Amino acid sequence: MKVDSVAQRVKFVQDALQRYGKNLFLGVGREVNHPENMLYNLFGTSVVGSTAVLIPRSGQPAIIGASYDEGNLPAQVYEVIGYKTSFLDALSPVLRRMEPASREIVMNFSQDEAGIDTLGHGLWVNLGELLSRYKILPGDDVISSAFGRRTEQDLQYMRRAIKEGQEILQMALSNIIREGVTETQIAEYMRGEARARGLGFAWAEDMDPIVSVGKNSLYSHHRPDDTKIKSGEVLFIDFGVSYGPPGEAQCSDIQNMSYVRKPGESHAPAEIQRLFQVALEAKNTGIVMIAPGVRGTDVDAAAREIVHASGYSAPDVEGYDHGFGHSLGRTSHEIGPGAFPPWSRYGRMAEAVFEQGNVVTAEPSVAHPEIGKVALEDDVLVTEDGHEVLNRQQTEIWYV
Incomplete structure (x- = not known):
């Protein structure tokens, strides 16, 4: 994808966070290979390993990807952080650094909108301990606004x-x-x-x-x-x-x-x-x-x-x-x-x-x-x- 297109979609996410009074979006996926996947449009490319984008309401967003995917991630848009052995170890300090005072995080899951519901149960289980200190919110409002x-x-x-x-x-x-x-x-x-x-x-x-x-x-x-x-x-x-x-x-x-x-x-x-x-x-x-x-x-x-x-x-x-x-x-x-x-x-x-x-x-x-x-x-x-x-x-x- 063109870098400008990724940057525009990230801006739409930030606009939606502002509109709905939220402070951070965390999108997590793996084996994201198809442009119809909403995460593809935020990653800007296909990925194999577990990958996360952290988009704050304002300020620099970050993307965390496996070392073999890292070179394709759009550094013009994100702070790019690569990892070799542990996705969770790479994600944890970035999440702590960017966490909002409310500890509310919007994520890429939904009970009603299939296009938003891209997290997957296995990844959710893997993230369980790391996310236990946060209030996790579905992406219905924010992602619907950003991708609509x-x-x-x-x-x-x-x-x-x-x-x-x-x-x-x-x-x-x-x-x-x-x-x-x-x-x-x-x-x-x-x-x-x-x-x-x-x-x-x-x-x-x-x-x-x-x-x-x-x-x-x-x-x-x-x-x-x-x-x-x-x-x-x-x-x-x-x-x-x-x-x-x-x-x-x-x-x-x-x-x-x-x-x-x-x-x-x-x-x-x-x-x-x-x-x-x-x-x-x-x-x-x-x-x-x-x-x-x-x-x-x-x-x-x-x-x-x-x-x-x-x-x-x-x-x-x-x-x-x-x-x-x-x-x-x-x-x-x-x-x-x-x-x-x-x-x-x-x-x-x-x-x-x-x-x-x-x-x-x-x-x-x-x-x-x-x-x-x-x-x-x-x-x-x-x-x-x-x-x-x-x-x-x-x-x-x-x-x-």
């Missing part, structure tokens, strides 16, 4: 990913999507175009894009199979690509809906048109609320009320069993504020408040048991005084 913000460079990469992804979808609609073609054939075509452009995938390649016909679309994360496109059915595509160098690439994540007309049809049946309009209204209702200081759960509630009032979904979760949207960045489900209902499965993520620089998806859905699901998804940037939709929005049914 996109830099100007991030946004350049993301805008490019969105542009490329939407071009590939339009190519698929023009060149391959027609009656008789299978979900798998459509997915393979789109993956091939992404590879030809040198793009990465926003989630597991074998599931990106999600292509589902008719009732298959009732399962949001349906794996494309040999189901053929048939006239009179809806076609749902959820596609995301990534663009940028390793460790810095940013993702797109966009859903669109089409209808395969029967011979002689000029428009979709009234029921499908109504499903589309409800999904569109719910999405737009949520988007107009997005701004700094707004709670994600309030955005979710406003959009969810539109769906419930339509009669397509019961007041609990039937037919709309997910949140309004999630954070987007290095991964399709980036660490950061989203818009979720106050269900136990979302935990503290449902308490998120938007900040300038967040990017959140907008993707409420409407389902009909005999037709399938209609969902439209946009990628929305939280700006200084509101929001900006980064992609071209679908405002009417597309016809095949």
